Amino acid sequence: MIRRLLLRMVAPLDGFLLTLLAALMAVGLVVLYSASDQHLDKVTSQLMNMVVALGLMWVVASIPPQHLMRLALPTYVLGLALLLAVALFGDISHGARRWLNIGVGRIQPSELMKIAMPLMLAWYFDKNEATLRLKDYAIAALLLIAPVGLIAKQPDLGTALLISASGFYVLFLAGLSWRILLGLAVAFGASLPVLWSVLHDYQRQRILTLLDPSQDPLGAGYHTIQSTIALGSGGALGKGWLKGTQAHLDFLPERTTDFIFAVFGEEFGLIGNLLLLLLFLALIGRGLMIAANARDLFSRLLAGGITLTFFTYAFVNMGMVSGILPVVGVPLPLISYGGTSMVTVLVGFGILMSIHAHRKLVKT
Amino acid sequence: MKHRAELKNEQRELHFFRIRLVVGAVFAVLMFALLASRFFYVQVLQHGHYSTLAENNRISIVPIVPNRGLILDRNGVVLAHNYSAYTLEITPSKVDDLDATIESLAALVEITGKDRKRFKKLLEESHNFESLPIRTRLNEYEVARFSVNRYRFPGVDIKARLFRHYPQGETISHVVGYIGRINDADLDRIEDSEDSANYRGSDHIGKIGLEQSYEKELHGITGFEQVETDAGGRAVRTLARTPPVSGNNLTLYLDSRLQEVAEKAFGEYRGALVAIEPKTGGVLAFVSKPGFDPNLFVDGIDPANWQALNNSPDKPLINRGLRGAYPPGSTFKPFMAMAGLELGKRTPSYTIHDPGYFMLPGSSHRYRDWKVGGHGAVDLRRSIVISCDTYYYGLANDLGPDNIYNFISQFGFGRKTGIDLDGEVPGLLPSRAWKMKRYKQKWYAGDTISVGIGQGYNLATPLQLAVATSALANDGVTNRPQLVKSIEDARSGAVSMLQPQSLFRLALKPENLELVKGAMVDVTRPGGTAAQAGMNALYPIAGKTGTAQVIAIKQTEKYVESRVSERNRDHALFIAFAPADDPKIAVAVLVENGGHGGTTAAPIARKVLDYYLLGKLPDAPTLVQDAATEEPDHD
Numbered sequence: 001m002i003r004r005l006l007l008r009m010v011a012p013l014d015g016f017l018l019t020l021l022a023a024l025m026a027v028g029l030v031v032l033y034s035a036s037d038q039h040l041d042k043v044t045s046q047l048m049n050m051v052v053a054l055g056l057m058w059v060v061a062s063i064p065p066q067h068l069m070r071l072a073l074p075t076y077v078l079g080l081a082l083l084l085a086v087a088l089f090g091d092i093s094h095g096a097r098r099w100l101n102i103g104v105g106r107i108q109p110s111e112l113m114k115i116a117m118p119l120m121l122a123w124y125f126d127k128n129e130a131t132l133r134l135k136d137y138a139i140a141a142l143l144l145i146a147p148v149g150l151i152a153k154q155p156d157l158g159t160a161l162l163i164s165a166s167g168f169y170v171l172f173l174a175g176l177s178w179r180i181l182l183g184l185a186v187a188f189g190a191s192l193p194v195l196w197s198v199l200h201d202y203q204r205q206r207i208l209t210l211l212d213p214s215q216d217p218l219g220a221g222y223h224t225i226q227s228t229i230a231l232g233s234g235g236a237l238g239k240g241w242l243k244g245t246q247a248h249l250d251f252l253p254e255r256t257t258d259f260i261f262a263v264f265g266e267e268f269g270l271i272g273n274l275l276l277l278l279l280f281l282a283l284i285g286r287g288l289m290i291a292a293n294a295r296d297l298f299s300r301l302l303a304g305g306i307t308l309t310f311f312t313y314a315f316v317n318m319g320m321v322s323g324i325l326p327v328v329g330v331p332l333p334l335i336s337y338g339g340t341s342m343v344t345v346l347v348g349f350g351i352l353m354s355i356h357a358h359r360k361l362v363k364t
Numbered sequence: 365m366k367h368r369a370e371l372k373n374e375q376r377e378l379h380f381f382r383i384r385l386v387v388g389a390v391f392a393v394l395m396f397a398l399l400a401s402r403f404f405y406v407q408v409l410q411h412g413h414y415s416t417l418a419e420n421n422r423i424s425i426v427p428i429v430p431n432r433g434l435i436l437d438r439n440g441v442v443l444a445h446n447y448s449a450y451t452l453e454i455t456p457s458k459v460d461d462l463d464a465t466i467e468s469l470a471a472l473v474e475i476t477g478k479d480r481k482r483f484k485k486l487l488e489e490s491h492n493f494e495s496l497p498i499r500t501r502l503n504e505y506e507v508a509r510f511s512v513n514r515y516r517f518p519g520v521d522i523k524a525r526l527f528r529h530y531p532q533g534e535t536i537s538h539v540v541g542y543i544g545r546i547n548d549a550d551l552d553r554i555e556d557s558e559d560s561a562n563y564r565g566s567d568h569i570g571k572i573g574l575e576q577s578y579e580k581e582l583h584g585i586t587g588f589e590q591v592e593t594d595a596g597g598r599a600v601r602t603l604a605r606t607p608p609v610s611g612n613n614l615t616l617y618l619d620s621r622l623q624e625v626a627e628k629a630f631g632e633y634r635g636a637l638v639a640i641e642p643k644t645g646g647v648l649a650f651v652s653k654p655g656f657d658p659n660l661f662v663d664g665i666d667p668a669n670w671q672a673l674n675n676s677p678d679k680p681l682i683n684r685g686l687r688g689a690y691p692p693g694s695t696f697k698p699f700m701a702m703a704g705l706e707l708g709k710r711t712p713s714y715t716i717h718d719p720g721y722f723m724l725p726g727s728s729h730r731y732r733d734w735k736v737g738g739h740g741a742v743d744l745r746r747s748i749v750i751s752c753d754t755y756y757y758g759l760a761n762d763l764g765p766d767n768i769y770n771f772i773s774q775f776g777f778g779r780k781t782g783i784d785l786d787g788e789v790p791g792l793l794p795s796r797a798w799k800m801k802r803y804k805q806k807w808y809a810g811d812t813i814s815v816g817i818g819q820g821y822n823l824a825t826p827l828q829l830a831v832a833t834s835a836l837a838n839d840g841v842t843n844r845p846q847l848v849k850s851i852e853d854a855r856s857g858a859v860s861m862l863q864p865q866s867l868f869r870l871a872l873k874p875e876n877l878e879l880v881k882g883a884m885v886d887v888t889r890p891g892g893t894a895a896q897a898g899m900n901a902l903y904p905i906a907g908k909t910g911t912a913q914v915i916a917i918k919q920t921e922k923y924v925e926s927r928v929s930e931r932n933r934d935h936a937l938f939i940a941f942a943p944a945d946d947p948k949i950a951v952a953v954l955v956e957n958g959g960h961g962g963t964t965a966a967p968i969a970r971k972v973l974d975y976y977l978l979g980k981l982p983d984a985p986t987l988v989q990d991a992a993t994e995e996p997d998h999d
Contacts, residue, residue: 039460173384201556232406232414246418270407277396288389292382300381304388311392315399322402 012061012357017349020283021334025050027276028335034242035256035263042256042337049339053346060350064358065299068351072123079116082109083150110151110159114344117147117163118305121170126298137176155200158328162316166309173304226252227262228323238269256337258329261321284311290356299355306348426591427565430584431526433611433854435540435574437620443540444575446526450502452510453495456487458519465517466498472513473506475499478666486545486664495521500663528568528662534655536623538683539847541573542658562586571661574614574847577786581851584611610854617646617849625975625982626651629968634956636684638830639972642947645834645843645864647783649972652684689791689823690954693910694751694961695939696818698836698880700759701744703771705876709762712879715743722757724809731757731813748883749892751909753817760816765807768815769795774870775832777824781867783845791828794821819913829939829952831867837941837950839877840870881906885944894938897966903977904944907969909961910937933957938965942973949976
């Protein structure tokens with residue numbers, strides 16, 4: 001009896017995904033221990049973050065996709081309203097207005113949007129499945145641009161770009177025609193000079209610095225230079241766990257959060273990096289499989305969108321640490337220290353699990 | 365059939381979707397391959413290069429904060445300078461248990477409750493990697509005690525830092541202002557400016573006063589030092605050094621001794637005084653009473669002192685000269701007189717018979733003169749000397765609001781003077797358009813009447829009054845008021861004068877100017893409203909008294925000072941320039957709740973003029989007789 005109940009409760013959890021997630025989180029804790037100068041309390045607090053996030057994942061995994069579908073519009077509207085509230089009354093910290101004080105604590109509504117965006121667009125395309133025309137793509141694009149614009153204005157360019165990516169993936173998977181895609185690419189290229197002119201000085205600096213980090217060794221180039229040195233000095237085999245000098249001599253900024261991958265790469269070398277890439281790829285592959293086998297358009301688009309967004313996060317973070325992308329302040333999913341990102345990522349995987357558990361068509 | 369078609373359709377759709385998924389998967393694999401090749405490049409091909417760099421990373425680059433520029437008065441008296449002292453600093457991110465660390469530090473070095481509170485406040489406002497002072501100004505003994513025990517305190521260090529000090533304390537505090545620790549709002553501004561690299565290492569920035577408005581000049585250019593560090597990150601030796609460039613020194617027009625004389629002259633009164641050199645626009649004295657000790661703010665003010673300053677009903681933190689807008693009262697009359705003469709609405713000989721009140725045609729409302737029963741026959745000269753309200757009620761009515769606005773605004777009323785301090789308020793010179801916009805009401809004839817004597821909606825800052833007075837003294841030509849006279853380049857020692865900028869240039873008829881100025885001279889002579897203050901002056905003083913109502917008195921009531929609570933008493937004003945025939949100084953004085961301009965404000969101006977023109981320090985407080993014998997100026 002109890003066994004059956006337990007079995008039913010764990011039924012929606014996908015063993016394969018869970019194993020990969022656990023492996024990556026374990027890697028995360030191991031690196032964090034080193035990155036935090038062997039402060040166990042930081043590891044414990046991250047472990048707590050993981051427990052909470054896993055719990056939420058479980059809850060989400062138990063909600064059937066049809067119910068998730070009903071949450072799409074309210075979640076999106078709530079997210080948009082909160083972003084508006086941030087723009088009007090948000091707290092300013094470090095020069096950006098990203099936080100909203102809600103009495104008990106501060107929340108960052110752009111995090112909610114990371115889930116709400118693919119959810120909303122997947123719901124929107126599913127609803128208009130029968131009559132999909134250019135107009136629908138235009139409306140979908142508007143649904144995407146509104147929150148992205150608000151986030152970009154905070155200013156949080158990194159998150160804005162990532163959320164646009166997540167929305168774009170859904171549009172792409174929903175069948176946006178190649179011609180339009182090509183047109184968009186051309187339009188984007190043409191609008192670069194305009195974009196450049198509206199960027200803040202420090203944002204421009206970051207992009208210029210990417211082209212030549214040595215230009216500004218103390219300023220924007222510092223992060224990139226130091227993290228690349230960390231990776232490069234790690235070599236093929238790495239310096240060994242707890243033995244990275246870059247990390248421990250305090251040269252590496254934000255080494256438990258956005259730049260934790262540099263610590264990993266320094267200590268575990270190319271071998272470690274490739275293994276990490278494989279773990280991430282396996283997760284992404286599994287996510288895309290789930291999308292391919294999902295039972296309706298909503299589930300397919302959502303699963304595909306979430307998976308590709310996850311890929312983008314990992315890619316952008318590792319690209320930024322290894323110096324091929326500008327510094328945009330994106331954590332490495334499942335590895336970087338921090339509760340918010342952990343929750344967002346695992347809730348995303350919870351959705352994937354729910355879609356997987358309900359993959360079979362229950363058609364008559 | 366239909367069902368099958370639908371199924372088939374779904375199959376096709378799924379097929380297309382899967383193609384897109386494959387495209388996505390291929391994209392992901394390609395991007396990861398890009399990463400992998402980057403890793404290979406960095407970690408295998410360039411491994412040697414980066415290993416060397418990592419080895420050399422024992423060398424870190426440390427910013428060296430430049431010396432902040434000095435602020436000096438016109439005679440070279442130091443108003444703001446720096447001194448070096450030891451501070452005990454904690455980097456919170458490197459300390460596990462802050463409270464315990466502070467507890468054990470307190471055993472070595474005295475740490476007061478105030479220090480702790482201030483540290484807590486700094487901690488709340490701080491950024492990730494900053495080190496924050498727990499104690500400032502350590503003595504040699506304390507430095508030695510900590511140094512011996514330093515190994516016990518990772519993340520705690522003694523640093524030699526430069527401190528800003530304001531030797532004059534409260535004197536000139538509103539002008540010089542102060543620096544304070546860089547907060548989030550400052551950081552935001554710095555990040556968005558081209559100066560951000562220059563502030564790496566700086567933890568102070570000008571917050572108010574000249575320290576704020578001349579921040580760019582005063583800050584200097586940050587230098588850098590390449591330092592070899594040991595495994596613990598502590599500096600072992602210096603390898604290369606780009607020295608910092610000190611900030612530039614400011615020399616003011618202001619005379620700190622004159623300022624001191626002026627501040628003392630206020631006694632316990634609140635108020636403001638602005639003195640300007642008419643020829644240049646240079647500000648000779650700029651008083652706002654009460655002041656505050658700017659030294660309190662430099663290392664972060666402790667909560668108790670902050671509460672005391674911020675909550676005081678005297679509002680010592682407000683710069684009244686710059687930000688206090690008051691009705692100009694009768695000091696407005698010389699400008700009104702100029703308007704009447706220049707616009708041809710009055711001739712010098714035009715005389716009214718003042719019954720003690722003025723009535724608009726077709727109205728029974730009596731606009732009362734301050735003198736019950738009236739002044740009798742009053743021409744323009746006498747209207748200024750005795751400050752006759754009735755004369756100006758009629759003049760205002762004849763001019764009308766548009767003429768008044770257009771003429772008077774030329775003297776700078778209602779807009780910022782552009783002085784080199786931030787936060788100036790524009791005051792208010794009312795117009796029909798303003799009233800419609802502000803109150804959605806049309807202009808009434810009665811509005812004009814009260815504007816004519818500087819009451820009603822009229823508001824001016826003491827600075828504006830001083831500028832207008834200076835313009836009158838200088839026959840309608842004046843420069844933008846300027847505190848800083850010259851800037852000394854710290855590197856070359858070259859002194860560059862700041863070129864005065866013309867503020868306005870009015871074409872006024874010499875005979876009209878002569879008449880109004882002459883009448884203002886008579887104000888300080890026997891029979892004038894400031895005769896007491898002008899007594900025995902060795903040079904001619906042109907002046908005008910004023911009184912600004914704080915509360916409205918009903919038609920049927922009479923204002924009796926003793927019956928009105930202290931804070932509702934009238935504000936006293938006085939504008940003056942001297943010597944009247946060749947003005948060297950123009951001054952505007954405002955005494956909050958001081959009563960009559962002639963009794964409280966004018967004597968303050970006299971002391972300032974005496975000191976500036978004769979070098980005469982005021983004697984022991986001279987008791988001004990109650991002005992009952994001299995007619996006080998009261999509207």
